[in-house]
Amino acid sequence: MADLTQRDITRLYNMFSSSITNVDCGEKCGVYNANHVPFCCDIRCVIPSVYPCEWEYLKYNTDLWRPLEKNDRYEETFNKLPENQVPLICLGYQKCQRNFRSLSCRSFPFFPYIDHHGLFIGLSYYWEYQDRCWIINHLFSVTTQFRDEFVAAFQYILERSAQEYDIFYHQSIIMRRVFGRMKRAIPLISREPTQELIFYKVSPRTGRMRRADGNNFGKYGYYYFAEKLPFPDE
Ligand code: SF4
Numbered sequence: 001m002a003d004l005t006q007r008d009i010t011r012l013y014n015m016f017s018s019s020i021t022n023v024d025c026g027e028k029c030g031v032y033n034a035n036h037v038p039f040c041c042d043i044r045c046v047i048p049s050v051y052p053c054e055w056e057y058l059k060y061n062t063d064l065w066r067p068l069e070k071n072d073r074y075e076e077t078f079n080k081l082p083e084n085q086v087p088l089i090c091l092g093y094q095k096c097q098r099n100f101r102s103l104s105c106r107s108f109p110f111f112p113y114i115d116h117h118g119l120f121i122g123l124s125y126y127w128e129y130q131d132r133c134w135i136i137n138h139l140f141s142v143t144t145q146f147r148d149e150f151v152a153a154f155q156y157i158l159e160r161s162a163q164e165y166d167i168f169y170h171q172s173i174i175m176r177r178v179f180g181r182m183k184r185a186i187p188l189i190s191r192e193p194t195q196e197l198i199f200y201k202v203s204p205r206t207g208r209m210r211r212a213d214g215n216n217f218g219k220y221g222y223y224y225f226a227e228k229l230p231f232p233d234e
């Protein structure tokens with residue numbers, strides 16, 4: 001399998017541009033963060049990273065991004081980045097340029113989940129953000145258009161890059177280990193191109209899939225406590 005090129009990045013940006021949901025989820029989560037910054041646009045929470053060829057494309061087409069130097073402040077998050085990624089910092093969420101968002105911005109908080117048999121079966125999420133990300137706590141609000149574009153984009157990536165396939169294969173194994181220890185089923189948005197989203201709970205041990213209600217995945221962090229309030233939207 002060849003690796004990704006700048007031409008692939010242009011294609012991917014064109015095929016994967018829809019918003020994740022029809023509401024402004026940055027407003028929804030930002031209320032819980034300092035200065036109302038959406039968590040996934042806050043460098044203290046998530047360091048955006050791109051493929052080397054993606055950086056080559058971005059640096060000649062936009063002033064939105066610059067490389068992020070490693071320093072003590074971000075060291076812990078820095079060390080978690082995959083080796084093949086270039087860490088960047090953008091101009092900030094008030095100066096975001098939608099067309100030049102990185103693939104990691106577009107896909108957050110999801111990654112392509114790869115099952116026991118090595119198949120990309122749907123979208124699951126980076127669970128370390130479950131206490132902050134509004135989307136993770138409202139999976140039913142993801143649009144079918146986002147799902148379809150996510151699936152098309154990652155199918156394209158996985159078919160072209162063995163390295164990316166390995167990264168998501170191992171991410172899925174780690175998720176099974178972590179969720180197995182927690183005795184928790186893996187939440188999954190099916191990749192099937194249906195008119196409404198289909199959700200599953202996947203057994204981390206056996207891979208058995210049970211249909212699930214998207215409204216019924218539980219709440220975490222701020223959203224868990226907000227739900228307990230007499231007026232949960234406040
Ligand atoms: S994807 Fe999650 S963290 Fe990012 S803006 Fe939406 S709710 Fe906030």
Ligand code: SF4
Binds near residue numbers: 048101
């Ligand atoms: S490019 Fe836009 S979406 Fe990505 S981190 Fe910056 S402000 Fe957020």
